Amino acid sequence: MTDLKRPVLEVRNLSVTLPAGADRVNAVEKVSFTVNPGEIVCLVGESGSGKSVIAFTIMGLLAKALKPSSGEILLEGENILAANESRLRELRCTRMSMIFQEPMTALNPVMTCGLQIDEVLATHTQLDAAQRKAKIIAILERVKLPEPERIYASYPHQLSGGQRQRIMIAMALVLDPVLLIADEPTTALDVTTQAEILKLIAELQEGQGTGVLFITHDFGVVAEIAHRVAVLRWGELVEMGPTEKILSRPEHGYTKMLISSVPSIHPVHRGVRKDGPTVLRTEKLGKTYSASAFFQKTRVVKAAVDVDLDIRKGETLGIVGESGSGKSTVARCIARLIDPTGGKIFLGDTEIATMPAGKLRPHRRRVQIVFQDPYRSMNPRITVGDSIIEGPMNFGLKRDEALARARKLMETVRLDPNSLDRYPHQFSGGQRHRICIARALAMEPELLIADEAVSALDVSVQKQVLELLDEIRVRLNLAVLFITHDLRVAAQICDYVAVMSKGHVVEYGSAEQVFGAPKDDYTKALFAAAPGRNWEFGKFAAA
């Protein structure tokens, strides 16, 4: 980062026009910033802020509907916004590279990983096959993949998510580009894998002096990796500066609001009471999947093993864990969306684990779920009003009574009761979430299950939904089972926390106890991997 070197990337006054009829004229509006050699610059913003559009404009990979309308993009002094397609092709992967959010879909599923990297070398260099192979094996070693020879011959689906992202990084860095653009490269990964990938990117770019433009929505990641931060809102750059300054002394109101919305990793003291009646109790709950075929050994997957949980009225129990830990399996067993293969589930005094479907029906009302994706969990051709009253009417409520209840619930979730006759697509993501919550509450459940219910939301919206959920819990004295992979969210909303790993509950206790003094090694590793754990995000008065 010496001043003698010129920046690897200079974006000057860049504007990108959206097609007519979009919610605003420009996806990106007069944005300027630089990335110096050896520097990691984070572009932070919520969805729709234009951060990915900037990345794709630099690479020349914008969708046809979007048009850069003004400005310059200088890559080592060359204006690549004016470059033709064949010049851009020459620059891609040699001077500038990009890695993407979802390493599963970003790799071609029908080509071996080795060949996919080989393509880069075959396209851009004169190396012969043996030299290319040697270079690929070397880069696979550099990104710390075990057994490079085996990985070379593997297809993407045979690798784990973290390994696939390493392949992407290897592919991007094999020709030592001066600029690496990373578009949310760790968002789809588990927290422990994320920590490793972040470490790897930082190491590699430091070694080679690569400039990195890192796009993320996660302030934890920013705190972990960035040298400088640029905050975007609605296509405009609102604030830019060194990481430490932006995170601790933000000037712009929007930045202050964003940073204040980041949930703290330290649990709030909520005064745990142990007096309410138990709403749900599981006893050695288990779910085993087995796939058998003719002449083949039966494959058995134990998704949940001996899970003992209990939730009292007015309490929130969080289940945290990485993907494949079994947390959603447990939630689905409790709601009897899938049938458990072992153990007992007591809903109040009723044992429902083995209850046949016909007898179970009256009890269905008592447990309701809110899912992760509010758009896909609502029927797009039914008005939200009909969605909300469908359940209660099914249990015998008259239409006008159900509608009255729906109107009241819309107020509870702070939406306009007059919008009941609208369709899901007419609401924003956060609003749809509120509707899903209203729909669940319309059944007057005893237990509300939130399955990664806030994971897809922007941090400011997430904050509002979390507050709403907590408020409803208090007001209705509900029992809530909260499934999440996000430790910060769990710290803010849970009274009790169960940490799951590979189908087992490895640690179970009050939030303060689990977060304050974790006993299990896995829990400790999980906390150690949480990005930005050492950074206490300040609460700023909204401007």
Add this chain to the structure above:
Amino acid sequence: MLDFIARRLIAIIPVLTVVAVFVFLMLRLTPGDPAAVIAGDNATSDQIADIRTKLGLDEPIWTQFVIWIGNILQGNFGESFFFKKTVAELIAQRVEPTLALAVCTLVIAVTVAVPMGILAAYRHGSLIDRFVMAFSVLGFSVPVFVIGYCLIYVFAIELGWLPVQGYVRIGVNFWGFLERMVLPSVTLAVIFVALIARMTRASVLEVLNEDYIRTARAKGLSNRVVLMRHALRNAAVPILTVIGLGIAGLIGGAVVTESVYGLPGLGRLTVEAVLSRDFPTIQTVILLFSVVYVVINLLIDISYTLFDPRIRY
């Protein structure tokens, strides 16, 4: 894999059983007496009864079925009522033109349709794309015999480039064979070109929106490499599926095409056998078609593994 093939081959047995029962009953429950057809217009009812006894048609229906199945299991497909030959001989004589027609049609259809579909997808929304889509609609909607007669009129009668009708065995005169295969294959191929081109277009379009296509472009690969190496192979499975399904349609199309062009194949044999109520021939031909269909689809399923390493049986 071997396990999968074995299971699929075993699964042919119930399929054939159902087909056998169904065909047998259908033939006997529909009106029309083969004995009356054979005896001719001036036959007395005694003569017809004699023929019925000779053919075994006076037995109860279940006895007839058991005898037929028993013979088939011993490899005896019976004797044609009408052609005075064993059914096996008859089919052996007639199989070549149909096989030739099917192979030529498939070759034409795939070599024309797949590039057409790729081009339409690559130039999505362009004039070429609209032309391909328009051709698809046309190819679906115009009946095979109309296309056949139009082609005969233009290329055989007006231009005189190709013979109107007939068949020359491939072993007798190869050029004569090719000359006479062109029009029938093109005729039959039209509908498959429409079907396969449309499927290829849809499948490639979908793949072009995938993240790994973006990755391939971010690597600096040329459009041609992105399209041929990354898109096409990923788009292959639905295209293969439609080709497999198309082969069933090919059998129906062959019946019409062979009649229009006077090809002495299995399609025309089926028509002749139906018109003369030649029960053993109809039954055997339909069983044969079923076996071909099941085996082709098995081959298609196996070919998926060549294109997509994630598919394992």
